[in-house]
Amino acid sequence: MKIEKFKNKIWLSTPTMHGDELEYIKQAYETNWMSTVGENINEVEKQISDFVGCKYSVALSSGTAALHLCVKLAGERLYGMPKPNEGALKGHKVFCSDMTFDATVNPVAYENGEAVFIDTEYDTWNMDPEALEKAFEVYPDVRLVVIAHLYGTPAKIDEIRAVCKRHNALLIEDAAESLGATYKGRQTGAFGDYNAISFNGNKIITGSSGGMFLTDSREDAEKVRKWSTQSREAAPWYQHEEIGYNYRMSNVIAGVVRGQIPHLKEHIAQKKAIYERYKEGFKDLPVTMNPISPDSEPNFWLSCLIINPEAMCRQVRGDSDVAYIKEPGKTCPTEILETLSWYNAEGRPIWKPMHLQPIYRMNAFITKDGNGRANSNAYIAGDKPTDVGADIFQRGLCLPSDNKMSEEEQAAVIEIVKKCFE
Numbered sequence: 459m460k461i462e463k464f465k466n467k468i469w470l471s472t473p474t475m476h477g478d479e480l481e482y483i484k485q486a487y488e489t490n491w492m493s494t495v496g497e498n499i500n501e502v503e504k505q506i507s508d509f510v511g512c513k514y515s516v517a518l519s520s521g522t523a524a525l526h527l528c529v530k531l532a533g534e535r536l537y538g539m540p541k542p543n544e545g546a547l548k549g550h551k552v553f554c555s556d557m558t559f560d561a562t563v564n565p566v567a568y569e570n571g572e573a574v575f576i577d578t579e580y581d582t583w584n585m586d587p588e589a590l591e592k593a594f595e596v597y598p599d600v601r602l603v604v605i606a607h608l609y610g611t612p613a614k615i616d617e618i619r620a621v622c623k624r625h626n627a628l629l630i631e632d633a634a635e636s637l638g639a640t641y642k643g644r645q646t647g648a649f650g651d652y653n654a655i656s657f658n659g660n661k662i663i664t665g666s667s668g669g670m671f672l673t674d675s676r677e678d679a680e681k682v683r684k685w686s687t688q689s690r691e692a693a694p695w696y697q698h699e700e701i702g703y704n705y706r707m708s709n710v711i712a713g714v715v716r717g718q719i720p721h722l723k724e725h726i727a728q729k730k731a732i733y734e735r736y737k738e739g740f741k742d743l744p745v746t747m748n749p750i751s752p753d754s755e756p757n758f759w760l761s762c763l764i765i766n767p768e769a770m771c772r773q774v775r776g777d778s779d780v781a782y783i784k785e786p787g788k789t790c791p792t793e794i795l796e797t798l799s800w801y802n803a804e805g806r807p808i809w810k811p812m813h814l815q816p817i818y819r820m821n822a823f824i825t826k827d828g829n830g831r832a833n834s835n836a837y838i839a840g841d842k843p844t845d846v847g848a849d850i851f852q853r854g855l856c857l858p859s860d861n862k863m864s865e866e867e868q869a870a871v872i873e874i875v876k877k878c879f880e
């Protein structure tokens with residue numbers, strides 16, 4: 459089969475608009491509710507709360523803002539209100555997912571806390587509950603855990619919640635990538651004490667940007683709403699007792715989100731079909747798709763694969779460059795990504811684990827065998843790795859997963875990937 463370069467680029471994941479979005483934007487414009495108050499915001503808050511199954515929600519400017527306020531709130535509930543020039547987590551450690559986007563963990567640093575990274579497990583590519591239990595043995599005073607559901611696949615939520623409960627810790631769920639994914643029949647974003655979702659441009663539905671805070675506590679939701687609008691007190695003038703933020707969602711953005719919500723299920727079905735076609739297309743290759751656990755139904759946001767160890771050619775990654783040695787019958791993520799790019803298709807490496815990031819090199823990292831930081835940079839192909847995140851990063855990649863990619867285009871992508879194994 460002769461494959462041509464794609465005339466139109468095949469993207470990783472882009473916004474998919476349907477028309478209703480424009481109507482709600484227009485409504486905001488025509489009624490002049492162009493700021494951070496209006497019907498679109500109210501509707502989006504109500505609809506997402508109902509859908510996710512969390513009692514209260516606050517629409518915000520981004521998922522990162524939502525995570526920041528989750529973390530700040532948890533810090534205040536645990537340790538009391540900080541001084542204006544101190545973070546709510548000052549002097550405290552927080553257990554965080556390791557293989558994730560940095561927006562999951564940066565808010566801990568915004569509040570002067572110290573992230574301790576917990577290794578990943580192979581069953582869901584999320585935080586390993588056994589490693590989390592180990593972490594509580596090492597740092598018994600920790601009271602806060604932040605988990606992400608990578609690529610739309612729910613983590614082992616029951617196990618993680620049980621560990622949190624045993625150690626009296628609060629849980630924050632970063633459901634930015636997993637809106638619409640369920641675990642034992644319940645939506646992600648409803649399991650943590652405080653939860654965040656994102657409407658960024660490449661997520662399963664989008665507002666072009668935006669995010670949301672979710673909780674079952676009315677008092678906490680009101681607090682976040684207040685913080686997000688500069689912490690104004692009820693007074694005739696601008697009266698402030700707490701530090702404030704300008705984090706509220708705009709009613710125009712909310713119009714886009716409102717128009718997207720009815721299409722969430724359809725987007726998930728399209729992404730699932732993409733995943734299934736890759737799975738079928740790669741069934742004879744020495745690769746495995748990103749995992750699905752029997753307890754959950756992912757939203758299939760991104761399709762990923764991991765190359766079996768015996769089919770990996772040598773690949774060495776530095777801080778910003780990479781080299782590999784081609785071998786017959788073997789390949790590596792770099793070769794696949796470069797080849798896709800040559801054909802005008804966009805893939806992406808797996809999120810580089812946080813404990814391998816220069817900015818977090820001094821932070822602790824805990825694996826389930828308790829080895830952690832000491833050997834975290836020492837992945838050797840063929841060895842049984844104890845650093846699961848580093849191993850998945852080394853062998854895995856995200857495939858073009860745009861729901862506007864045609865079946866013919868995807869068939870060509872599959873052929874391109876197959877060629878790399880020749």
Ligand SMILES: *Cc1c(COP(=O)(O)O)cnc(C)c1O
Nearest residue numbers: 520521522559561562634656658
């Ligand atoms: C996208 C994303 C975020 C941040 O959301 P923004 O709306 O872009 O700020 C946080 N965590 C994860 C895992 C994400 O993928």
